[in-house]
Amino acid sequence: xxxxxxxxxxxxxxxxxxxxxxxxxxxxxxxxxxxxxxxxxxxxxxxxxxxxxxxxxxxxxxxxxxxxxxxxxxxxxxxxxxxxxxxxxxxxxxxxxxxxxxxxxxxxxxxxxxxxxxxxxxxxxxxxxxxxxxxxxxxxxxxxxxxxxxxxxxxxxxxxxxxxxxxxxxxxxxxxxxxxxxxxxxxxxxxxxxxxxxx
Numbered sequence: 001x002x003x004x005x006x007x008x009x010x011x012x013x014x015x016x017x018x019x020x021x022x023x024x025x026x027x028x029x030x031x032x033x034x035x036x037x038x039x040x041x042x043x044x045x046x047x048x049x050x051x052x053x054x055x056x057x058x059x060x061x062x063x064x065x066x067x068x069x070x071x072x073x074x075x076x077x078x079x080x081x082x083x084x085x086x087x088x089x090x091x092x093x094x095x096x097x098x099x100x101x102x103x104x105x106x107x108x109x110x111x112x113x114x115x116x117x118x119x120x121x122x123x124x125x126x127x128x129x130x131x132x133x134x135x136x137x138x139x140x141x142x143x144x145x146x147x148x149x150x151x152x153x154x155x156x157x158x159x160x161x162x163x164x165x166x167x168x169x170x171x172x173x174x175x176x177x178x179x180x181x182x183x184x185x186x187x188x189x190x191x192x193x194x195x196x197x198x199x
Contacts, residue, residue: 065118085187092142106154128181140165147187
């Protein structure tokens with residue numbers, strides 16, 4: 001009987017010991033997982049298009065409606081190369097030589113003046129000194145308008161071309177000869193006067 005009590009006591013002690021170990025094991029907190037390593041951020045990508053002009057370049061572009069002094073000089077150089085348009089006696093139709101004279105440098109001239117919508121060219125019409133003043137003013141007007149119409153056909157903006165007739169005023173030659181009269185029967189292109197409004 002004594003052996004049975006000892007055996008029971010030993011078994012009970014073993015069960016308590018095992019239960020106590022189990023509790024201790026259950027109480028042990030597992031180690032926390034390692035902190036995540038932050039992923040390296042990729043370098044920022046420059047999304048600016050390669051063709052975008054820098055602010056300095058953009059600020060150098062003119063925003064004026066009128067050409068500056070250098071551009072006016074360039075326009076005048078082109079106008080100097082475009083010869084006057086000459087007409088036959090008492091006629092306002094453009095001759096072949098007149099068409100060629102107007103066509104010279106017209107494309108470049110168009111590209112320039114289209115950039116300045118308030119800038120105008122003036123087509124002047126002239127006559128020789130024969131005939132009345134009123135008749136020659138009307139003939140000079142028709143000549144200027146014929147030249148303007150052809151320039152518009154070449155691409156120049158119609159609203160930037162003005163016409164004026166001087167009739168037999170302002171002759172370039174004053175002799176009473178056919179050679180001199182021919183020099184005065186003409187259309188001439190000039191730029192409007194510089195009012196100083198542009199930079």
